[in-house]
Amino acid sequence: MPIKKRGTKGIWWIDIVTPTGERIRQSAGTQNEKEAQELHDRMKSKLWEQSRLNVKREYLxxxxxxxxxxxxxxxxxxxxxxxxxxxxxxxxxxxxxxxxxxxxxxxxxxxxxxxxxxxxxxxxxxxxxxxxxxxDWEWIDHVPAFRVYEEPDGRIRWLTQDHAARLIERLPPWLATMARFALATGLRQSNVYELTWDRVDLRRRCVFIPGSMFKSGKDFYCVLSDDAVSVIRGQLGKHSTHVFVDRNGQPMSYWPRSNDSIMRKEMKSLGITDFVWHDWRHTWASWHVQGGTDIYTLKRLGGWETIEMPQRYAHLCVEHLLEPAQVTNLAQVRLTSAAQQKNKADESALSA
Missing domain, CATH: 1.10.150 (DNA polymerase; domain 1)
Structure with a gap:
């Protein structure tokens, strides 16, 4: 049968056997029998051309x-x-x-x-x-030269503690909970919303992230701060397998665009611009550096493979370099030299 209805919506489907014996079944995308028949006839004609005239088939x-x-x-x-x-x-x-x-x-x-x-x-x-x-498939002959957008080097966008607190207060509870956890751990978006209870160890205060979720392929144990532990405890009993759930109390299989829309709306009301979910990780790392965490410790806490990534945050804290910087202080060198000469003169006078 060339066309037939399927499903409760009465959509017509096309069923064609090609000259080479291949069977094609697909939706006509219409409830109108005449339109479905016309689409069927056009497809059948094109398939005949492809078979008899050696025209390459078009794949949807x-x-x-x-x-x-x-x-x-x-x-x-x-x-x-x-x-x-x-x-x-x-x-x-x-x-x-x-x-x-x-x-x-x-x-x-x-x-x-x-x-x-x-x-x-x-x-x-x-x-x-x-x-x-x-x-691999030999379905087409060329790919368009798609535009490549110029990316700024080393973009780091982070929030002050005041802005972060005010934004989290405005988010709906289920989204605010994930934001708090991201800010407390530095974990990436998918690491948060896909977190399951079998990877949480509150006794050791850590969560396990399998290597399959990282480009490096290496497993990672994320250490939990007091705030992160508090968030985890607040999620107990909300779902049997997943730590975080959506507004309907269900785990998320992907990050819906509506989540970002909610965040953008609340950010706009606070005058926050150019901030995406991954910037919670930037904020976490920035606060660590500003609080005195050294780059090598930050590397381990954030699960980075190389020192180059956490090194991007080093400029946010220079206080610990002020004392070593004095080594090249010319005035200090001169004072020290003068003091040494005076001491030598005093020693000579005493010995005389």
Whole structure:
């Protein structure tokens, strides 16, 4: 049967067997039988052309996204890739992947994000999928030269203690709880909302983050401050498996855009700009340095692989360098030299 209804919404589905014996079943996206039949006929005609006239078949975005997701299950950035692919699907649903243009991609990411780094990460997921479609699947022949947004070097955005406290007070309780925990531990966004009770050890005051959640692949034990322990204890009994839950009391499988919208609204009311969730980690690290935590200890607390990352915060605290800086004080050198000469003269006078 070429078309048939499926589901309770009465959507028509297309069912075609190609000249090569391949079977294609997909939604026509309409409840109108005539429209579904016309789409079926166009697809069947195009498939005939592809088979008889050696025209390459056009693959839909949904086909590519599903296949790509199956092939990247091993990636440590899988959650991020899923989120970006979901947003690309909103834009390109029903489109042939060889019809996607550079300008369309730029329009999508610029509506979604303002930060250049976030735009580049979303574009990178699209580029990786299309490159796979060329290299491994041979579905398309080229990938557009997508725009790369210029990122500022070493962006560090942190809040004062007053601003942080006022912002957390304004957030809804379930979101404020996660913000407090991020600020108390320096953990990344996914490390917080995906935290499960089996990785919490209140006796040893630490939580375990598996290496699968880090680019380095190494396991990490995050030490809990008094405030972090207080937050954890406040979550006891709210869910059987997950420490943090959403407004409906359910664990989050991904970070919804609505969470960021809530934060932006409250930040605007406080005059806070250019602040994203990851900046809670920047704030945590900045406060540590300002409080006198040395860079090597901060590296261990934050789970960084190299010293370069925590080193970015070193400029926030220079008080401990004031005394060593006096070594090159020319005036001090002269005074010391004069004192030494006077002492020698006094010793000579006494010996005489």
């Amino acid at each position: 975005w949904e086909e590519a996204a599903i296949r790509y997701l199956k092939e990247i299950q091993h990636k440590k950035s899988l959650d991020d890739d899923k989120r970006y692919l979901r947003w690309w699907t909103e834009a390109f649903r029903g489109r042939a992947i060889n019809s996607i243009t550079k300008a369309e991609a730029a329009e999508v990411v610029e509506k979604r994000y303002s930060a250049p780094a976030s735009r580049n990460r979303m574009i990178a997921t699209l580029r990786a999928l299309l490159n796979t479609a060329i290299r």
